[in-house]
Amino acid sequence: MARDEAEIDFAVAGGGLVGMAVAYGLARLGRKVTVFDEGDLAYRASRGNFGLVWAQGKGVDMPNYARWTRLSASLWPELAEDLSRASGVGLELRQPGGFDICLSEEELQGRTARFEGLRDALGGDYPFETLGHNALRRMLPAIGPKVAGATFFPEDGHVNPLYLLRGLVQAFQALGGRIVNGTGIERILPEAEAFRLESGGRVFEAGRVVLAAGLGNAKLAPMVGLNAPVKPNRGQVLITERVQPFLDHPTAQIRQVGEGAVQIGDSKEDVGLDDTTSPEVVGAIAKRATRIFPILEQARVVRSWGALRVMSPDGHPIYDRSTAHPGAYLVTCHSGVTLAASHALRLAPWIATGETDLPYMEAFSAKRFDLRSVA
Amino acid sequence: MPSGSIFARLPEPDRRPVTLFFEGEPVGALQGDSVAAALLAAGKLTFRATPVGGAPRGPYCMMGVCFECLLEIDGVANRQGCMVQAADGMRVSRMLGARGLADSNGPAR
Numbered sequence: 001m002a003r004d005e006a007e008i009d010f011a012v013a014g015g016g017l018v019g020m021a022v023a024y025g026l027a028r029l030g031r032k033v034t035v036f037d038e039g040d041l042a043y044r045a046s047r048g049n050f051g052l053v054w055a056q057g058k059g060v061d062m063p064n065y066a067r068w069t070r071l072s073a074s075l076w077p078e079l080a081e082d083l084s085r086a087s088g089v090g091l092e093l094r095q096p097g098g099f100d101i102c103l104s105e106e107e108l109q110g111r112t113a114r115f116e117g118l119r120d121a122l123g124g125d126y127p128f129e130t131l132g133h134n135a136l137r138r139m140l141p142a143i144g145p146k147v148a149g150a151t152f153f154p155e156d157g158h159v160n161p162l163y164l165l166r167g168l169v170q171a172f173q174a175l176g177g178r179i180v181n182g183t184g185i186e187r188i189l190p191e192a193e194a195f196r197l198e199s200g201g202r203v204f205e206a207g208r209v210v211l212a213a214g215l216g217n218a219k220l221a222p223m224v225g226l227n228a229p230v231k232p233n234r235g236q237v238l239i240t241e242r243v244q245p246f247l248d249h250p251t252a253q254i255r256q257v258g259e260g261a262v263q264i265g266d267s268k269e270d271v272g273l274d275d276t277t278s279p280e281v282v283g284a285i286a287k288r289a290t291r292i293f294p295i296l297e298q299a300r301v302v303r304s305w306g307a308l309r310v311m312s313p314d315g316h317p318i319y320d321r322s323t324a325h326p327g328a329y330l331v332t333c334h335s336g337v338t339l340a341a342s343h344a345l346r347l348a349p350w351i352a353t354g355e356t357d358l359p360y361m362e363a364f365s366a367k368r369f370d371l372r373s374v375a
Numbered sequence: 376m377p378s379g380s381i382f383a384r385l386p387e388p389d390r391r392p393v394t395l396f397f398e399g400e401p402v403g404a405l406q407g408d409s410v411a412a413a414l415l416a417a418g419k420l421t422f423r424a425t426p427v428g429g430a431p432r433g434p435y436c437m438m439g440v441c442f443e444c445l446l447e448i449d450g451v452a453n454r455q456g457c458m459v460q461a462a463d464g465m466r467v468s469r470m471l472g473a474r475g476l477a478d479s480n481g482p483a484r
Contacts, residue, residue, distance in 0.1 A: 241453045242426045244475040260426050260473040295476040300453060302442070 011206035013185040016046035017336030019212035020168035025348020027175040038184035048307025051161040056153035063121040064360040072342035073155040079341040083167030092258035098156030100252040144294040158250040188223040190325040208327040225324030232308035237265040240299040309334040319364040380418035395465040404461040411456035426473035445470040
């Protein structure tokens with residue numbers, strides 16, 4: 001196999017939003033980084049996601065995840081500014097607060113109770129609100145009569161996820177970062193002070209390696225003594241023709257994108273590695289959308305697609321360092337958009353230096369799935 | 376069919392003439408033409424203004440993919456001119472910017 005002689009401080013497996021955010025964060029700190037990305041047939045969550053910057057509801061059963069997500073929401077304006085400057089393209093970031101809409105009183109009360117529990121666990125610092133139908137109608141005049149209400153979280157927002165990926169790539173490359181496209185990392189062989197990587201018939205040597213390959217992490221992690229028990233969960237998404245602005249806030253189910261199209265989603269299915277769409281689910285998503293905002297009955301759907309979330313057993317991110325092979329790191333989550341700012345500006349420095357002032361990074365280790373720790 | 380168009384028709388004597396109205400002006404076409412083909416043959420190149428930048432646009436792919444040929448046809452906004460057949464008396468106008476969604480509770484914003 002041909003040997004690549006480039007000096008690599010950090011090899012990053014995966015060129016999606018998670019890998020690129022970490023790679024960009026490492027490059028900002030002056031590290032020499034090479035990203036290895038798969039070809040066009042890869043399952044690309046980063047090209048199919050919904051584009052929410054969403055803290056609401058995250059971490060109900062893991063308050064540290066709520067802290068981490070909210071940290072990212074607060075860092076997002078800084079990230080967006082940096083990336084827009086580098087790429088020359090605005091990311092369409094808006095954080096006016098977001099609504100999670102409920103079609104039944106029962107659902108609204110259940111969610112409120114869960115959020116109150118999280119607020120208690122966070123010592124009162126969780127500024128959500130619950131709005132009934134009439135209060136919600138003042139904020140979102142287009143809601144239909146069947147909407148019971150919504151929870152509101154002031155830190156939520158949305159962004160164009162494709163411009164985010166482009167911004168990360170361009171900002172990374174402007175800092176001298178290198179991307180190897182087309183093959184991904186097939187094999188990792190830990191050596192004494194480095195890692196030998198095989199990709200597309202070539203061999204690379206890297207001082208350290210970060211696994212950010214989404215579902216591909218499950219196969220790569222054991223090569224460096226790590227564990228990535230991630231599984232696919234399919235979401236289907238619809239997008240309408242561009243229409244005049246009618247929705248000033250993103251919701252968990254529906255958002256109006258910067259150019260005017262209405263994006264509709266929020267399905268969850270365990271169907272393995274199948275990222276196609278199905279008429280039943282697309283129909284159910286559309287029907288629910290017209291119950292939330294009846295004027296959407298007039299909007300023409302122009303496209304639908306499926307994408308696979310990368311889910312850990314508890315739905316929370318996994319950040320880990322290999323003890324068997326120091327220098328190998330694991331990064332995986334299903335919220336690559338929301339967490340992009342934390343990944344670039346907080347996680348990458350932790351990986352680069354081993355130091356952080358955040359007391360909870362170790363809580364995200366995959367050791368929490370170890371059966372022995374439960375006993 | 377004199378038009379000043381950059382497009383020239385092939386001789387097809389067996390297709391029936393139809394007349395549609397573009398921005399109120401009668402436009403001659405042949406049965407079986409798409410609205411987009413009819414307008415292009417008549418020298419009408421600007422179909423719409425983009426919703427974000429307001430830039431003028433006209434048909435590009437002529438096969439239902441690019442959405443550059445959007446028009447308002449018989450009162451329905453955002454129709455693809457290349458996917459609709461021209462018909463006698465059809466009312467066609469330019470699609471200027473994004474359409475509004477009319478609300479039973481009030482006008483679209």
